[in-house]
Amino acid sequence: MKKQVLRIREANRLAKGRAKVSADPEDARLWRVERDGGQSVQTHEPMTREAWLGFLDAGGGVVTTQQAETILPAMQAAVGALHEVWAKCREVERTLGRDLDGLEGVIQDMAAGLDDPESIDVDYVRDAINAQADELVAEADACPGCRERRVDNLLWQDDGAVKCTTCGKQYMPPTK
Numbered sequence: 378m379k380k381q382v383l384r385i386r387e388a389n390r391l392a393k394g395r396a397k398v399s400a401d402p403e404d405a406r407l408w409r410v411e412r413d414g415g416q417s418v419q420t421h422e423p424m425t426r427e428a429w430l431g432f433l434d435a436g437g438g439v440v441t442t443q444q445a446e447t448i449l450p451a452m453q454a455a456v457g458a459l460h461e462v463w464a465k466c467r468e469v470e471r472t473l474g475r476d477l478d479g480l481e482g483v484i485q486d487m488a489a490g491l492d493d494p495e496s497i498d499v500d501y502v503r504d505a506i507n508a509q510a511d512e513l514v515a516e517a518d519a520c521p522g523c524r525e526r527r528v529d530n531l532l533w534q535d536d537g538a539v540k541c542t543t544c545g546k547q548y549m550p551p552t553k
C-alpha cells in the first residue's frame with residue numbers, strides 16, 4: 378500500500394517554523410519548500426510524514442529526488458566511460474605486453490568512488506594519473522626495439538643517445 382503523503386497544511390504544522398511549504402507555482406502537485414527565512418527554496422515531491430520529519434531533521438543535507446534524478450544520468454555516463462577506459466587500458470597493456478598496475482589502481486579507486494561519490498578525491502586521482510603519465514616518454518621517443526616507454530628504463534648516454542635497459546638497444550631519440 379502506498380504511504381499517504383502529507384497535505385501542505387499538515388507539513389507546515391509538523392515543520393513548526395523550521396520550513397514553510399506552499400504549492401509550487403509551476404506545478405501545484407509539488408511542494409515549494411522555503412527555509413532559512415527564504416534563503417533556501419527548493420521544489421520537492423510531496424513527502425510522507427516520516428520522509429518530511431527526516432528531511433527537517435537532516436536540515437536539508439539530504440539529496441532530494443529531483444537532485445538525484447539530475448545526478449544519476451551523469452553518474453551512469455561516468456561509469457560507462459570508466460568501463461571504456463578500462464577496456465582501453467587492457468588493450469594498451471596487451472599492445473605493450475606490460476602491466477599497467479598503477480593506472481589500474483587509480484581506475485579501481487575511481488570505480489569504488491562512484492558508489493560513494495563524496496569519497497572521490499579528485500586531486501588524488503588527477504595526481505595519480507599525472508604521475509603515471511610522467512613516468513612514460515612520448516610514443517615517438519619509445520625504444521624502437523621493444524617500445525619501452527618507462528622513463529626509468531631509458532637512460533640518457535653522454536653522446537645524446539638513449540639506452541634501453543629492457544632490451545639493451547641504444548638509439549637516438551627523434552629531435553624535437
Ligand SMILES: [Zn+2]
Nearest residue numbers: 520523541544
Ligand atoms: Zn628496448
